[in-house]
Each structure stands twice: as C-alpha cells, then as structure tokens.
Amino acid sequence: xxxxxxxxxxxxxxxxxxxxxxxxxxxxxxxxxxxxxxxxxxxxxxxxxxxxxxxxxxxxxxxxxxxxxxxxxxxxxxxxxxxxxxxxxxxxxxxxxxxxxxxxxxxxxxxxxxxxxxxxxxxxxxxxxxxxxxxxxxxxxxxxxxxxxxxxxxxxxxxxxxxxxxxxxxxxxxxxxxxxxxxxxxxxxxxxxxxxxxxxxxxxxxxxxxxxxxxxxxxxxxxxxxxxxxxxxxxxxxxxxxxxxxxxxxxxxxxxxxxxxxxxxxxxxxxxxx
Amino acid sequence: xxxxxxxxxxxxxxxxxxxxxxxxxxxxxxxxxxxxxxxxxxxxxxxxxxxxxxxxxxxxxxxxxxxxxxxxxxxxxxxxxxxxxxxxxxxxxxxxxxxxxxxxxxxxxxxxxxxxxxxxxxxxxxxxxxxxxxxxxxxxxxxxxxxxxxxxxxxxxxxxxxxxxxxxxxxxxxxxxxxxxxxxxxxxxxxxxxxxxxxxxxxxxxxxxxxxxxxxxxxxxxxxxxxxxxxxxxxxxxxxxxxxxxxxxxxxxxxxxxxxxxxxxxxxxxxxxxxxxxxxxxxxxxxxxxxxxxxxxxxxxxxxxxxxxxxxxxxxxxxxxxxxxxxxxxxxxxxxxxxxxxxxxxxxxxxxxxxxxxxxxxxxxxxxxxxxxxxxxxxxxxxxxxxxxxxxxxxxxxxxxxxxxxxxxxxxxxxxxxxxxxxxxxxxxxxxxxxxxxxxxxxxxxxxxxxxxxxxxxxxxxxxxxxxxxxxxxxxxxxxxxxxxxxxxxxxxxxxxxxxxxxxxxxxxxxxxxxxxxxxxxxxxxxxxxxxxxxxxxxxxxxxxxxxxxxxxxxxxxxxxxxxxxxxxxxxxxxxxxxxxxxxxxxxxxxxxxxxxxxxxxxxxxxxxxxxxxxxxxxxxxxxxxxxxxxxxxxxxxxxxxxxxxxxxxxxxxxxxxx
Numbered sequence: 059x060x061x062x063x064x065x066x067x068x069x070x071x072x073x074x075x076x077x078x079x080x081x082x083x084x085x086x087x088x089x090x091x092x093x094x095x096x097x098x099x100x101x102x103x104x105x106x107x108x109x110x111x112x113x114x115x116x117x118x119x120x121x122x123x124x125x126x127x128x129x130x131x132x133x134x135x136x137x138x139x140x141x142x143x144x145x146x147x148x149x150x151x152x153x154x155x156x157x158x159x160x161x162x163x164x165x166x167x168x169x170x171x172x173x174x175x176x177x178x179x180x181x182x183x184x185x186x187x188x189x190x191x192x193x194x195x196x197x198x199x200x201x202x203x204x205x206x207x208x209x210x211x212x213x214x215x216x217x218x219x220x221x222x223x224x225x226x227x228x229x230x231x232x233x234x235x236x237x238x239x240x241x242x243x244x245x246x247x248x249x250x251x252x253x254x255x256x257x258x259x260x261x262x263x264x265x266x267x268x269x270x271x272x273x274x275x276x277x278x279x280x281x282x283x284x285x286x287x288x289x290x291x292x293x294x295x296x297x298x299x300x301x302x303x304x305x306x307x308x309x310x311x312x313x314x315x316x317x318x319x320x321x322x323x324x325x326x327x328x329x330x331x332x
Numbered sequence: 333x334x335x336x337x338x339x340x341x342x343x344x345x346x347x348x349x350x351x352x353x354x355x356x357x358x359x360x361x362x363x364x365x366x367x368x369x370x371x372x373x374x375x376x377x378x379x380x381x382x383x384x385x386x387x388x389x390x391x392x393x394x395x396x397x398x399x400x401x402x403x404x405x406x407x408x409x410x411x412x413x414x415x416x417x418x419x420x421x422x423x424x425x426x427x428x429x430x431x432x433x434x435x436x437x438x439x440x441x442x443x444x445x446x447x448x449x450x451x452x453x454x455x456x457x458x459x460x461x462x463x464x465x466x467x468x469x470x471x472x473x474x475x476x477x478x479x480x481x482x483x484x485x486x487x488x489x490x491x492x493x494x495x496x497x498x499x500x501x502x503x504x505x506x507x508x509x510x511x512x513x514x515x516x517x518x519x520x521x522x523x524x525x526x527x528x529x530x531x532x533x534x535x536x537x538x539x540x541x542x543x544x545x546x547x548x549x550x551x552x553x554x555x556x557x558x559x560x561x562x563x564x565x566x567x568x569x570x571x572x573x574x575x576x577x578x579x580x581x582x583x584x585x586x587x588x589x590x591x592x593x594x595x596x597x598x599x600x601x602x603x604x605x606x607x608x609x610x611x612x613x614x615x616x617x618x619x620x621x622x623x624x625x626x627x628x629x630x631x632x633x634x635x636x637x638x639x640x641x642x643x644x645x646x647x648x649x650x651x652x653x654x655x656x657x658x659x660x661x662x663x664x665x666x667x668x669x670x671x672x673x674x675x676x677x678x679x680x681x682x683x684x685x686x687x688x689x690x691x692x693x694x695x696x697x698x699x700x701x702x703x704x705x706x707x708x709x710x711x712x713x714x715x716x717x718x719x720x721x722x723x724x725x726x727x728x729x730x731x732x733x734x735x736x737x738x739x740x741x742x743x744x745x746x747x748x749x750x751x752x753x754x755x756x757x758x759x760x761x762x763x764x765x766x767x768x769x770x771x772x773x774x775x776x777x778x779x780x781x782x783x784x785x786x787x788x789x790x791x792x793x794x795x796x797x798x799x800x801x802x803x804x805x806x807x808x809x810x811x812x813x814x815x816x817x818x819x820x821x822x823x824x825x826x827x828x829x830x831x832x833x834x835x836x837x838x839x840x841x842x843x844x845x846x847x848x849x850x851x852x853x854x855x856x857x858x859x860x861x862x863x864x865x866x867x868x869x870x871x872x873x874x875x876x877x878x879x880x881x882x883x884x885x886x887x888x889x890x891x892x893x894x895x896x897x898x899x900x901x902x903x904x905x906x907x908x909x910x911x912x913x914x915x916x917x918x919x920x921x922x923x924x925x926x927x928x929x930x931x932x933x934x935x936x937x938x939x940x941x942x943x944x945x946x947x948x949x950x951x952x953x954x955x956x957x958x959x960x961x962x963x964x965x966x967x968x969x970x971x972x973x974x975x976x977x978x979x980x981x982x983x984x985x986x987x988x989x990x991x
Contacts, residue, residue, distance in 0.1 A: 111363075111372070112363040116343065116344040116345060120345055123442065123443075124461070126461060128345050128346060128461060129345075129346040129349065129361070130344045130345055130346060131338075131340050131344050131345075131346055131365070131367055131368055131371060132344060132368045132371040132372050132376075133342070133343050133344030134342040134343070134344070134371060134375055134376060134403075135342045135343055135401070136343070137343035137344070137345070137443045138443060138444055139442055139443055153343065153344075155344070155376075157372060157376050157743070158741065158742065158743040158744070159376050159377065159738045159739075159741045159742075159743050160376060160738060160741075162737075162741065188745075188750075188754065189745065192745055192747070250750070250753070250754060250757075251747075251750060253753070254747075254749050254750045254753040254754075255749070255750075
C-alpha cells in the first residue's frame with residue numbers, strides 16, 4: 059500500500075508530462091540551438107488578450123484555441139494556449155482576466171507579447187465608456203513606459219460582439235460600425251482623462267515616487283489614436299459567436315465564415331502580422 | 333428544486349452547465365448570472381471562506397478542485413432550505429473527476445501552454461467538448477434524483493438513521509478523492525477490449541444502482557439492514573442479467589443514449605472518448621480505487637469484484653491510501669518534493685496557515701479577517717502541486733500575497749478628480765443648474781474627519797476647484813471654529829497659488845444644535861447658486877452602535893445623496909475596524925433606503941488616517957477593504973495639509989508580509 063499510491067502520480071498529473079515532453083519536441087519546431095534560443099525566440103510571440111470584464115476575451119480565446127465558442131464565465135485566472143495560424147506558425151494566446159482586481163496580471167505578460175489585443179464590448183461601450191477608458195489608459199501607460207530596450211507590442215483594439223450591433227443597421231457593415239463607435243467613445247473618454255490630469259496636482263503615492271504621466275499628447279491637442287506616441291493602433295471588429303445564417307455547427311462555421319462576422323478578420327490580421 | 337448547476341474552469345470556460353428553469357437559463361447566459369457575481373464578488377475578492385453566497389434571491393454554493401482548476405457551482409432559490417446541496421456538490425465533484433480526469437487534465441494543460449513546443453501536442457487532439465462530456469447528463473440526473481429523493485424521504489419519514497447512512501455513502505467519496513485520483517491514469521494502458529468490457533459492466537451496474545435508488549422511494553426503508561442488503565444482492569447477481577431487467581423496467585426511456593454509448597465504446601477511435609468512459613467506471617465505485625492504488629495494476633475481474641463491494645467496504649478502502657501514506661511520508665514526501673509532485677493537503681497547510689494568521693494579526697489585521705483570508709488561501713491551495721524545491725511555506729506566502737493584492741486593489745475608479753470634472757462638465761438641460769460634487773465624511777469620534785477633510789480640500793484647491801465646506805458637525809463644541817480656522821488658512825494658501833479673485837474656499841455654517849441634514853442641503857444649494865465645484869460635508873463623529881445618531885446620518889445621506897460617502901477610519905484600529913465599517917455601511921444602507929430615497933447607499937470609499945503612527949502594522953487597511961470591498965481613496969499621514977497620500981497596494985502588501 060505504501061509505495062502504491064505514490065508511484066502512479068508521476069505520470070498521472072499532466073503538467074509534469076508536458077514538461078518532460080518539451081525537450082524532445084524543440085528540435086522539430088526550432089533550430090536545435092538549445093533552450094536559450096527557445097526562450098529568446100519565444101519572447102515576444104504572444105497575443106495578449108485583455109480588456110474589461112464581459113467583453114468576450116475568453117470567448118475569443120476559446121474560439122482560437124479550440125475552434126469552439128464555449129460558454130464562459132468571469133475568469134479567475136489567466137488562460138494561455140498555443141494556436142497555429144498556419145502550418146509553420148504557432149502563436150501563444152494569453153487571456154488575462156478583466157476583473158479590476160486581477161487585471162494587473164496583464165503587465166506580467168507584456169514582455170512576451172507581440173500583439174496586445176484590447177477587447178471591448180461594442181454594445182456596452184456607450185454605457186461604461188469611462189471605465190473602459192480607464193482600463194485602456196493604464197494599458198497605454200504601461201506600453202509607453204516599457205524600457206526602451208524592449209519593442210512595445212502592437213496595440214490592437216478588438217471591437218467585439220459586433221454581430222449584436224448590426225441587426226438593424228443596413229448601411230455599413232457591422233464591424234465598421236462597431237469600430238467607429240468604439241473609437242469615438244474611447245477617444246472622447248481618454249480626452250476627458252487627459253484634460254483632468256493636465257495641469258492638475260496628483261496626490262503622491264505612498265512611499266513611491268510619482269510614476270503617473272499623462273498620455274503624452276503635448277499641448278492642447280485632443281487625444282487621438284492616430285497621434286498616440288506608442289505606435290499604430292489597429293481597430294478590428296470581431297464576434298466570437300458563430301456567424302448567423304451560416305451553418306450553426308461549430309465546425310461548419312469555421313469554414314463558412316462571412317467577412318463581416320466572426321474572427322476571420324482577426325485571424326487574417328494575425329497571420330499577416332505575427 | 334435547483335436552479336442552476338455549472339462546472340467551469342477557473343479560466344472562465346464553462347465545461348458543463350444546466351439550468352432548471354427558463355428564468356435561470358436566461359439569467360445564466362447573461363453576464364448577471366449568479367455564478368458570475370459569485371466569482372466577481374466572492375471568489376476574486378478572497379471571500380472564499382464563507383460557506384454560501386447570496387445574490388438576487390439565489391443562494392449559491394461552490395466547491396473547488398484545485399489541481400484541475402475546476403469550480404463546481406450550484407445555485408438555488410434562497411428561500412429553499414436544501415440540505416443536500418453540499419453533499420451533491422461533493423458527489424458531483426468526485427464523479428466528474430473520476431469520469432473525465434484525463435480529458436480534464438489535457439484540457440487544463442492546454443490552458444497553460446508555455447511555449448510553442450507544446451503546440452503540436454495540443455493541436456493533435458481535437459477538442460470535442462460535447463462528445464467528451466457525453467453521458468455526464470445522465471449521471472448528473474441520477475445523482476441529483478438520488479439526493480432529491482433522499483431529501484424528500486428525510487422530510488417525510490422520521491426514520492433518520494437509514495437516511496443518514498445513505499447520505500454518508502454518497503458524501504464520503506469526495507474526501508478520498510484527491511488521494512486516489514492519480515491512480516486513474518494507469519488504466520489508460522489497458523487494451524480496448526478490456527475497456528469496453530469494463531464500460532459495459534459498469535454501465536450495467538450504474539443502471540442497476542439508479543433503478544435501485546429510484547425504487548427506494550417507494551419502499552419503506554427499514555433501517556440499515558435494508559441498506560446493506562442491496563449491495564449484497566448486487567454482488568451476487570451477474571451484472572448483465574440484473575442490468576437488463578432493470579433497464580427495461582426503469583430506464584427504458586434512456587435506451588438510445590445507452591446504445592449510443594456502447595457503440596462509441598467499441599469503436600474506440602476517439603481517445604478522449606475512451607478516457608471519458610474509462611474514468612466513468614473508475615468513478616462509480618470508490619472501493620476499487622483504493623485497492624487498485626495498492627498494487628498499481630489490476631485486472632478486469634478484480635475490478636468488477638471491487639465494484640460490487642458494499643458501501644462500507646468502499647469507504648474503508650477509500651480511506652486506506654490516506655492513512656498508509658502517513659508513515660512513509662518522510663522519505664516519500666522528500667522524494668516527491670524532489671520530483672516536484674508534492675500535493676498540498678489540508679494537514680500540510682494547517683500549521684503554515686496558522687502561523688500566517690498569527691502573523692497577520694500581529695500586523696493589526698482584525699482577527700476575523702485574518703481567519704477568513706487564511707481560510708480562503710488554504711482553500712485555493714489544497715490539492716495543488718508544489719513544484720521543485722518550493723516549500724509549503726513559500727507556496728502559502730505567495731498565495732497570500734496574491735490574495736492580499738486582490739483584496740486591496742480597488743475595483744472602482746479612485747480617481748476623484750476625474751469624477752468631479754466629469755460631473756461638472758456633463759451635459760445638462762438648460763433649465764437644470766449644475767450641481768456641485770458633494771463628498772460626505774463619516775466616521776467615529778476623533779479619527780480625524782475634519783483634519784483630513786481640510787487636507788482633501790487643499791488638494792482640490794490646488795487643482796483649481798472651488799470648494800465649499802459645510803460644517804454639519806453641530807454637536808461637538810469647537811467643531812465649527814476648527815473648520816473656520818482651516819478655511820482661513822486654506823484661503824490664504826490657495827489664493828496665493830492661483831490668481832482667482834473669487835474665494836476658492838468658503839465655509840458654510842449654521843451654528844450648533846441644528847439639523848445636520850438640513851444644513852447640508854442648504855450648503856449644496858448655496859454651492860450650486862454660487863458656482864462651487866465641490867461641497868465637502870463634515871459630519872459629527874458617532875459611535876456605530878448609537879442608533880439615533882446613525883439614523884440621523886442616514887437621513888443626511890438620503891436627503892442629499894452625496895456623490896461620495898467617505899468613511900474616515902484610523903490606522904490604529906484593530907478588531908474594531910470590522911465592527912465600525914460593517915455597522916456604518918449597514919446603517920447607511922438600511923436607514924437611507926427606509927426613508928424612501930430608492931435603494932440604500934453604502935460607503936463609497938475609505939480614508940485611513942494616522943497612517944504615520946503605525947509603522948508597518950498596516951493591517952487596518954486590509955481589514956477595511958475586506959469588509960466593504962471599497963477602495964481606500966486616501967491615506968492621511970501627518971499634520972500638514974500636504975500629508976495626504978494615495979495608497980500603493982504593493983507597498984501595503986509588502987508591509988503586511990514583512991517580518
């Protein structure tokens with residue numbers, strides 16, 4: 059009895075299995091230059107999904123990682139998975155919880171991120187724009203304050219749930235509608251934040267020197283994403299739900315993805331840019 | 333009787349869920365689902381120590397499986413007194429893990445991919461969740477029905493003994509569950525035929541069991557002897573014969589699923605599927621698991637034999653691995669630690685957590701809070717594997733610091749300036765006048781409300797805002813004079829900085845003995861008419877137990893509905909912090925809603941004063957944020973107007989954890 063229960067565990071828990079299985083697999087994927095090469099190579103190839111709660115980060119994640127849109131709840135911890143965009147390209151996707159109390163985990167993964175996707179719910183943005191903008195502000199700030207040795211990840215703003223927006227609008231496609239809406243609201247809210255901090259005296263942090271800067275827009279120019287100093291900001295409309303009208307089946311939808319729905323746009327973009 | 337039951341991963345992906353009413357179904361798919369609020373308001377904030385969470389008329393109970401990172405949640409109407417929910421959760425947990433462990437492990441591993449090398453592996457397996465959890469619905473139905481019938485029986489009959497025995501049978505498995513889990517894996521090596529046979533046998537047995545349970549409701553239960561006879565007869569009969577008879581009688585409606593499952597078993601082309609089925613058997617009877625771990629391998633025959641053992645045997649067997657693991661622990665655990673496969677148990681954690689609790693209390697964290705926080709930390713750690721040379725101590729410390737960070741991190745914006753400015757610049761209709769932003773300071777006597785109000789006032793003036801101070805402390809002699817002095821000082825300081833001809837700060841006073849609520853109202857109107865940006869309302873200090881005074885305060889809040897209610901508390905406070913805050917919050921909510929101003933208003937934030945007097949014993953900050961869930965907006969740390977600081981969470985966590 060004594061030895062019995064103990065001996066099975068080594069092969070039972072999966073984490074160990076994966077750890078052990080790593081070294082043999084490396085040569086297939088990367089040139090056999092050892093583990094150091096792996097580490098340096100794996101730096102900065104991740105897609106980081108962040109954004110406020112209920113914006114659909116985990117849904118996008120599950121679509122990318124499992125090709126299913128699984129039902130989701132508020133996340134308690136970070137998910138991380140590897141997806142292959144094309145046969146030769148593997149990308150790590152990290153899904154950081156959006157709850158205000160734990161969204162700080164995002165900064166831990168910034169170093170590995172090549173693309174930082176800020177996921178926004180296009181439907182509720184008009185109601186909670188201020189809160190979303192505050193979150194985005196902290197992210198913009200953490201991007202601009204990265205050490206110069208590090209290339210900051212590309213910022214991507216995903217206007218999620220675009221499908222729910224366009225039910226009644228026929229003119230433009232739903233994703234452009236979502237993008238315009240999100241961009242306008244976020245710019246307005248960020249501008250408000252900029253104005254309120256500009257020239258203001260912030261209360262010092264306890265025991266730390268002042269680290270909070272403005273958004274870096276000099277003078278009185280209102281905040282615009284095009285002029286943001288941290289680089290180009292890309293907007294994409296997405297939807298994690300299977301496309302309507304097409305096959306409702308999960309596998310079917312993968313193929314029959316219409317151009318204005320689903321994650322096709324995101325996938326195309328990722329393939330080009332990662 | 334349940335409304336909602338769900339099994340999800342901590343990362344947010346729902347593996348399985350079911351709603352029992354249309355309302356619940358609708359709710360569950362929205363973001364207002366009770367499970368979501370449970371996670372947001374209880375789990376993330378570290379309130380895991382509480383037994384149950386209530387929201388919108390739902391009572392929610394949950395349980396964790398830490399090594400597989402699963403959360404099992406059951407929600408039901410709060411008015412129902414469902415006694416079996418805990419047992420149900422435990423049973424679901426055990427069964428679900430036993431049936432689907434390999435799949436779950438693979439799933440969890442796929443959520444922790446660390447580098448691209450893993451990609452090949454995760455890509456290779458196709459993720460068919462529907463198929464993987466096929467069959468779980470039937471099992472769930474069976475388990476639930478069993479519990480509901482038992483509960484009904486318990487209510488009706490006064491024969492408690494047999495019922496309790498039955499409940500025990502089902503509730504004990506969870507306890508041994510952790511220790512036996514790992515053993516499930518070896519059987520993946522079995523060949524498919526064996527698996528298929530096992531599956532068939534188990535299914536039969538399951539079916540038999542379900543039928544039996546269903547039948548029990550009708551029969552009058554005659555004490556424990558009746559219970560024992562069932563398993564006995566079970567073991568004697570050949571499974572096949574029995575099951576067939578039962579299937580026709582009891583489970584005729586479910587024949588299609590059974591046959592489906594059977595065909596799937598034999599085809600065996602889906603690895604996930606095989607695992608699921610295999611586990612399924614393993615799960616059904618705990619007894620076989622215990623024996624299996626003992627000799628490492630086992631054969632089909634043994635297996636079936638084990639499966640048919642009676643419940644008492646099962647419990648005994650299940651407990652064995654636990655006991656036997658104790659003696660060899662010195663070498664075994666050392667080895668385990670070296671190989672990084674040590675699983676934390678309640679026993680490992682207890683001494684460390686106790687020490688942590690003592691430590692927290694030394695740092696002036698209120699006792700209840702220290703207890704709850706440590707319990708919560710323990711709950712997230714039990715069953716987790718400690719890797720490499722990491723000691724239990726280090727693991728606990730890390731988890732504790734994470735938990736403290738979560739508790740202290742504000743979940744709402746603490747940017748006062750921004751909210752003031754956005755209120756002042758919000759669009760108004762032409763008839764409306766712009767209302768000033770009002771902030772009320774409340775708290776017990778002598779914590780420094782007026783002093784810190786003047787510091788906040790100084791800060792606001794520095795930001796170019798015009799501030800009106802309303803002297804609503806009409807009780808303590810000298811209160812108004814104190815504020816007058818502050819206003820005099822501030823007006824000199826403020827005007828120097830910015831060249832505004834208008835007074836940047838004014839005092840609004842009506843002397844002593846008047847109704848504070850009325851004065852506050854007048855002050856806000858005065859502020860509106862004279863274009864002040866902010867009205868700071870100073871209230872009289874009061875003890876939280878003094879109901880008439882608390883009612884008066886609630887009236888002030890209800891009448892004026894200030895934009896922020898800031899509780900001022902001193903950092904010196906220990907256990908009292910909990911009492912103060914809960915009672916202030918409660919009184920404000922209860923009394924202000926009673927007076928008809930819509931739903932009650934609670935405290936919006938805290939200001940912790942006398943911070944400079946406590947060195948690193950900053951536990952009060954933790955106690956306060958834990959109790960209310962609201963952020964600490966400012967910290968007062970000195971005698972001058974500039975001694976106002978914002979809290980840095982990392983600093984506080986560090987101070988609390990430092991020795």
